[in-house]
Amino acid sequence: KQFCLEEQRGAMEESVPPVTLLDYGAGNVQSVVNAILKLGVRVNYVQKPEDILAAERLVFPGVGAFGSCVAALRELGYFEPLQRYLLDDRPFFGICLGMQTLFEASEESPGVPGLGILPGKVMRFPHDLDLAVPNMGWNGVAPMLAHPWPLETPTPRYYFVHSYRVPMPPEGNADWALACSDYGGRFVCAVRRGNCVATQFHPEKSGNAGLELLNRWLTSIAPEKSLAVISGPPLAPPPPARRIIACLDVRSNDAGDLVVTKGDQYDVREANEVRNLGKPVALAERYYHEGADEVSFLNITAFRDLVLTDQPMLDMLRAAAAQAVVVSVDPRRVYVADPASTPHGCVELGSPGGTQPGPEGQRFAWYCCTIKGGREDSDMDVVQLVQAVEALGAGEILLNCIDRDGQCSGYELELIRQVKAACSLPVIASSGAGNPAHFAAALAPATASP
Helix, strand or coil: CCCCHHHHHHHHHHHCCCEEECCCCCCCCHHHHHHHHHCCCCEEECCCHHHHHHCCCEEEEECCCHHHHHHHHHHCCCHHHHHHHHHCCCCEEEEEHHHHCCCCEECCCCCCCCCCCCCCEEEECCHHHCCCCCEEEEECCEECECCCCCCCCCCCCEEEEECEEEECCCCCCCCCEEEEEECCCEEEEEEEECCEEEECCEHHHCHHHHHHHHHHHHHCCCCCCCCCECCCCCCCCCCCECCCEEEEEEEECCCCCEEEECCECCECEECCEECCCECHHHHHHHHHHCCCCEEEEEECCHHHCCHHHCHHHHHHHHHHCCCCCCEEECEEEEEECCHHHCCCCCEECCCCCCCCCCCCCCCEEEEEEEECCCCEEEEEEHHHHHHHHHHCCCCCEEECCCCCCCCCCCCCHHHHHHHHHHCCCCEEECCCCCCHHHHHHHCCCCCCCC
16 A cells, blocks of 8 residues: 555645754754655754744654763753753654653663653663664564554554663553563563654654554644553564565666676676666665565675765665665685684585585585675685674674575575674675575574574
8 A cells, every 4th residue: 555645745735734853963864854755744954952942843863872862962952942842742753762862861871861751761682682683673563552643553563773672661561651562572662651752663664654653643643641551461562574675786887877787606797798687776666666675775886986986876875765784794605624724613514405515525614705896805704704893883784695696596594694693783694595485594593683
């Protein structure tokens, strides 16, 4: 369904007051703006503290760390006006960190007080649960209030990206806890107090379900004093969904046109010409309508120049409103007969359905990380690289395999398992899929991210 958004847009431009967006400069909020504009509502930006109190409806898409966010709000003079706006019970929608800052404090930034509109402290996902952190993907949501406005029932899955969460209330329910989700245990994923609504998930990245949620908030009002919690234990949220991500290799062809191409072990030329599978934005739109959960654009010539100077790629990203950034890892196999002969971490080959032994019968291999688009090997193995980028703050790994690229023989499951065991980051498996059974093998519990 397209939710009749286009039909409603003209009417909403006339009937719905503009939204004021609080952007304190920490990140790109264009996807939020795009979603609101798609609903036919004008967007004004907070330019000075007085704009907050003058807003009819305020949207706060928080980005980054709790402490940095609060510090920026205070430096800009936004903290007290925002707090006053919320205490006056005026229409507010917070997203992600915009929800977390409503609480008294966060484990992420000890000693930094939040807005204090809601009781409690935001906590990190526990280390002992063996979870991939951040929680990134489509999680189920279950309402905790008898009238879950602006959520709908049954509640669909929404898109989450976060490392910290609001614990469930000590009593199991609270009159401000609108909905919960589950990732290694239940946590509060949406709150509502009067006209204040906020979600841990990203409605602007949740497709039509997210647009419908924003539309309900824009076009209706909070129920009067209908905060009664659901009697008994909270409903069980549906489990997280696995993600299918369309990874598009993008580069300029010999005529200078930006195209989506496909490599054969990273060789993108056929008959001495770059394979042209279509225009990036058109293919991204097609994958979106065919049900892809995400679309990733890979600038496969970025190693030649600084990415910021590659203007065609930047123009394409703006057109597609792409937001996510991950670390792409491009290893290839190095066969060894004896794992003791190398300092690198090895995997065993030859299991049923897995990678076969090497050309000389070698039953072990380590994965050498490559540079310059796979053209040069390094002495760093994949375990060393993913652990290094995790320590530097990476949020996700896009795991390729040069040996599998373009072969349609299935994913390198040994590589995926080794990387999953080496780090706690979410891992996107890439390279090698040729049929649905290959996806099922990669998404099996023994291989996939939680």
